Amino acid sequence: MRRVSKDQILDQLRDLGVEKGDTLFVAADLMQVGYFSRSANQTLKDWVEIFHTLLGDEGTIVVPTYSPSFLRFFQKYDFVFTADTPSDSGSLAKAYLKFAPDAIRGKHPINSCTSRGRYSSEIASVDGPKFSKYSPYSKVVELGGKNLMLGIVDERNSPFTFHHVQELLGHTTSHPFSGLLETKYIAEDGQTKRFIQRELGGCTGGVHKAWGYHLSKNAVKFGMVGNSMSALLDAKQSTEILKDVMTNNPHLIKCDDRSCISCYGRYRYNGFGVIGYYCRELPRLIAKFVKKIVG
Template sequence: MKALLKSHESLIYPKDLNYTLEKLGLKQGDTLCIHSELFRLGEVLVSKQEFLQSIIDSFFQVIGNKGTLIMPTFSYSFNRYKNYDKIHTKSTMGILSEYFRTMAGRGGGIRTDDPIFSFFIKGYRQNDFTSKLLKTCFSSGCVYDKLVEFQGKIILFGTDKLGYTFSHFCEEKAKVNYRFFKEFQGIITDENSQSKKAKIQCYLRKENTKSDLDVEKQIAILKQDNNFNRIEFANSCIVCIDARKYLKANLKALKKDKFALVKD
């Protein structure tokens, strides 16, 4: 078995990743949404494709054939006044996300229609997540909404400072007054090369008001609820967060203080 990484003069093997994921509490049948930042992990000792595939394989080995993997493949296409092609528009969310997205042509999985916040979903529950365009990016039935319904988990892989887009889903649920809906339009091309005009509303930050997410405040809320399971891995870490508890804690915090999630 080849080592994947060199970290602090130690070699990291696929079995080490599997062990860490199991230690985090991941188990057969889990539904996981993975946000990733890989460059801090260490020196990669195998090819790019082998490294990325090994990470995906490890997750599936731990969650099994009744598990589901989700990764954000956000493109922000309509925000940038560009059209969105479900097959060809690249993810802006890092190399693991982009590699995972291309699995549509290598054994299945679906990408959602959202031309701003799309996700790629592969596994047992992939057809339970709607791929169809909703009225807003994070309205009822969106990927994060379904993640809560299925008692899913959010994984921050290689970072504990990035990957808190779920917080914006919570803000939309709470109807915070420092954001507003703006409609964007463009053309979506589906997996069958069929194109259509479409529109979607995105909940944007208001200018000249407190609205920037404060990651440290968010982490503190999660920790207060014992919902920030962090384990060192290689040169960085992996974090596991229960999505349902995440939503409940944020809605409670926002009810108490409407600026609970933003920078002072």
């Protein structure tokens, strides 16, 4: 692996199309990118600085800072979400929670986003227990934002626009696991309350099959950033493309794992194939559920 410098990252992200003033939703695997400074904390501080240099004071960065969720009725847990609880969304989440004191963390108990810059208050205003977890995504699209997939161009991850489109088309409340997960949070009246996860987009493992549609409309640019492949998308264009795919050809986005309930256990993606799916997979699903409860 070649040593990656900060200047190289700045140049490569500019080449990819990140510009001053952008509203940029960033999902990242920083380990894949491979930039390391003299300490772990300095590396995270550098990433905050890199994006501030790229976007300037007029730009806005939005980073998922999600929190743990738990199986309703069965799992015991002490976790209570507040603005200060850690995120399990990786290093970039940690960077913005720890080293960007002027960033605003949304109040959604499971799927908060943290944003910094011009539109951060506006984005945080639709991020909370009263909103769908995908509302900040919709806001980024409305603001004409871009999606940077930093080091996560692979066969597992998708642009955030996929879940945004699932929400637009009413797919997020019909996932078989909708309503099964929860966490606790402190409500406005100071009471600790339960929050139940109703919206669930699910598996993103087949969405890479829609890259061709993006490429033919010039809606995405791919390029190396550090040691790994990244992508920058126009969120509005990507929304239109995926809306079209998922309306007219929804089975395209199924992943290759035929035991996946999200792709093969939902009528809208697998049609009458769901009958065969549940005949085949029900014993395994029950065993998995029991193991989760007991274990």
